[in-house]
Amino acid sequence: MKTDFNFSNLLGTVYRKGNLVYTEDGNTLLSPVGNRVTIFDLVNNKSHTLPFAHRTNIARIALHPQGQLLLTVDEQGHAILSHFTRRVVLYHFSLKGAVSAVVFSPSGRFFAVALGRKIEVWKTPSTPGSTEGDEEGGGLGFAPFVRYRTYVGHHDAVQNIEWSSDGRFFLSASKDLTARIWSLDPEEGFTPTVLAGHRTAVHAAWFSYDQETIYTISKDGALFQWRYLPPPDVDPDALTADDERWRIDERHYFFQDHAHLTTAAFHASSKLLVTGFSNGIFMLHELPSFSEIHKLSISLSTIDTVSVNKSGEWLAFGSSAQGQLLVWEWQSESYILKQQGHFDNLNALTYSPSGDRIITCADDGKIKVWDAASGFCVVTFTEHTSGVTACEFARRGNVLFTASLDGSVRAFDLIRYRCFRTFTAPKRLSFSSIAVDPSGEVVAAGSLDDFDVHIWSVQTGQLLDALSGHEGPISSLSFAPNGGTLISGSWDRTVRLWSIFQRTQTSEPLQLQADVLAVVVRPDSKQIAVSTLDGQLTFWSLSSGSQESGLDGRRDASGGRKATDRRLAANVAGTKSFDTIAYSADGTVLLASGNSKYICLYAVETGVLLRKFTVSINLSLDGTQEFLNSQLLTEAGPQALLDQSGEASDLEDRMDTTLPGSKRGDAGTRKAAPEVRVPSVAFSSTGRAFCAASTEGLLIYSLDSAVTFDPFDLDIDVTPASTLKTLQQGKWLQALIMAFRLSAPKLLRHVYITISVTDIDLVVRDVPAVYLERLLRFVAVEADTSPHFQLNLIWIEALLRLHGRVLKERQGEFAEVVRLVQRAVGRLQGEIMRMTEKNERAVEFFLAQPKPGAEVQIKAIGNGHAETNGHANGGAGRHNEDEEMSDGSAEAEWIGLD
Structure with missing residues (x-):
């Protein structure tokens, strides 16, 4: 079995903190999830997480206007x-x-960064072969970060920066109750301007579309409109050029009781202002x-960003x-995307x-169903009133x-x-483990x-039995896949x-040396x-009840020290065991994880550690x-254990709302850092992926996540002219890849139509895996729009026949494009059926029509054919003209309808 699993996606978390960014086309949304960035494709209904990760949570993200460069900055300022x-x-x-x-900046040549009270403008690093970026080194190679200018003047932290449309000026909003206008380069007659007048911290400032007006908005909901x-009350004739300056033209206020403004955004071209408040309400103004x-109220808690x-x-x-x-979507008043992750620790998962x-399932009492292909949550069950521990x-x-x-x-359908069944015990118990009979008729907890x-x-929901025999709490349950045996593990070391299906429900104990955590x-x-x-993994024969092998996983499981630990990471006691284990579909490897940041992959036969995955x-x-x-x-003591919120300037930030004596308190206001752990792991049924429930969310590791090397990426001679030349030489596959x-x-499309029909099988067989999805998508679109019915069907048949196994094994990746192909084939089938039905009725109609005045005289000629004098209605006359002999007579190999 292959074991080169790599990080593929992160589910279970859709937003943590920071700002949201749209791509230039507006169809894709970038959201920070902890120390990673997740990309939501709003049109194709898919999501994926970028493979790189920061050392701390991401605070800010910015996307280049051309959409190629992404800049992410974490809480410590590492970019x-x-x-x-x-x-x-x-x-x-x-x-x-x-x-x-x-x-x-709008041109993409610079980017501005707010670092406390100062603002720094940096040159955007150039990319090889481009003319953007550094003037001295643009186009010659990759140039690292170069600081262009530093701007100082604010007395408190800068909260927002906004560029003008031409990129010559930018606005800054600060907690010192002011907004300021800066110029990128020294401008003749321009001096940095201070816009003062707000009573609380200025949250944001924007230019209007024509740049004749400036809008500033503060935390107390005051919106000021500034004009030059x-x-x-001054005589216009006595004015000089120095008298004109930016002044408050109008004042507007948002009246929200017991709530303050937390976020705002302004769309200059449509003149729309969006504001979010601490009570979960957002407002849209023109x-x-x-x-x-x-x-509209969209949340029960603070809206952090818009x-x-x-x-x-x-x-x-x-x-x-x-x-x-x-x-x-505010015009149709409908949701394009509505996702929510677990806001408490994950406990268990299953495929x-x-x-x-x-x-x-998590401690927040919610059960979420995630689509592995798209990465979106399909449905959420909230019937449980407390934490869900097993599924x-x-x-x-x-x-x-x-x-x-x-x-x-x-039980959920x-x-x-x-939810169609609820099972309870005679006395109030907190269930922590569950097992289901393979037939689905019996459930044990x-x-x-x-x-x-x-x-x-x-079927009935009735309690059948309570199996007694253990002398300690039940930690784990599992049914044998053949349905004959129920296995239970307990803290009594057995x-x-x-x-359970026999008349005498006997139990055979297997004795171990420490408390059982997982079976x-x-x-x-x-x-x-x-x-x-004690960190041991032991393997037992189910039929004989004897131990077959074992391995010591203490050294593999331990890792990572907490802020309160007074020992080294290698000596911490709480991380030296595995809380959950899972077999692969073929039973050759075993996944194990626990209260540390590691997931271990073992070979069952030899007990060798094959891989060790670092979760975070x-x-x-x-x-x-x-x-x-x-x-x-x-x-x-350690800095992580110190409560520094009392030094905050705002009253609501200094207030402690956690429960007395609790480490965590309210899930939204926890003071202690969450601990990294992996409470559950599971293999997919295909064996090509496994998922792990961790503190950061649902991590998916797959065999198909690695980017396939494409040799054509390194070829600078790929041009339309060279592609046509390659096509003329009969190099079908190379021309197709160059066109892609x-x-x-x-x-x-020209290359697609030109490829010889007899060579389609050879081209499809040798197409690189990295282009398979694009070729399938292109053929599906062509089948929907092109009139070449037979050609498209030949391509589709060859793709499905030669790459069907790959499409089945990687169905999560190819699900969308396969559905496109299926839809195209269904449309072709429908059109052909409608055309045949229409032709059949047309022929029946013509056959049923009378032929008044039509006389067809048929006389026998010597060669056995029929010779006609005159023309019948319809196509008979044309048939005679086509077959007219040189001597003026006509022969016909048909018999008239009369």
């Missing part, structure tokens, strides 16, 4: 410049301070009239407290039998079973998306409050095998894997550091 389309890191750089705003005007268009796409149609909102991400759905699929049918701390086990295993009938059965029902508290390098999480950083030590590289639709 990563990456190629957005290629998903490749280009450069690492440190801005040496916390960043509150990052904005590219002379002083009032300027300069300040007429209210919409007012962004408007280039056309001004879609508004994106982010709320960090609830982990919400919304895209709203659906088909492998296209992933189910997660498992029935092998037959789309039925999901969950166990919760609220004392219930529930994933076709109708409803265990609890840490009781020593019995409870069994219910799925694993018991129950034959799992191999898919062939011949072996059991057990993880214990995010220092914002507790437990990711291996060594103590002496720079973070103070006289009062150029992304020229007309050229690609």
